[in-house]
Amino acid sequence: MHEYGKKILALLFVAVFTLVLCGAPVFAQNATTGPNKDPGVMVADAALARPVGAVATVAGFALFLVSSPFSALGGNSQEAWESLVVSPANYTFKRPLGHFDEQPSLDAKKRQTP
Numbered sequence: 001m002h003e004y005g006k007k008i009l010a011l012l013f014v015a016v017f018t019l020v021l022c023g024a025p026v027f028a029q030n031a032t033t034g035p036n037k038d039p040g041v042m043v044a045d046a047a048l049a050r051p052v053g054a055v056a057t058v059a060g061f062a063l064f065l066v067s068s069p070f071s072a073l074g075g076n077s078q079e080a081w082e083s084l085v086v087s088p089a090n091y092t093f094k095r096p097l098g099h100f101d102e103q104p105s106l107d108a109k110k111r112q113t114p
Contacts, residue, residue: 042098049100053092060084 064071064084071080 038098041100045098045100050092053088056088057085057092060088 061084064080067080067084068077071077
């Protein structure tokens with residue numbers, strides 16, 4: 001039974017990564033000027049996109065740990081950190097609910113850098 005549980009966990013892991021990699025185009029939409037008031041989009045964001053984004057953030061951190069010696073040798077550790085950890089974390093935790101295409105503003109980025 002223990003081996004069967006490992007197979008199920010591996011299948012679930014592959015399914016989540018497939019959703020993360022293939023799910024971004026599904027959520028693509030035209031930018032709106034006003035706030036998105038569609039509750040269905042907000043529910044989909046809260047129930048699907050945010051958990052997948054959280055898993056992507058944790059998986060990105062694990063991949064960063066594995067790849068950090070190689071990125072350090074290549075001199076692009078900061079770039080690897082930004083793309084594997086910071087980008088999914090911003091998408092998951094800083095984006096307004098229901099706004100799939102919104103990026104943090106440039107002013108917010110300027111305020112974060114010392």
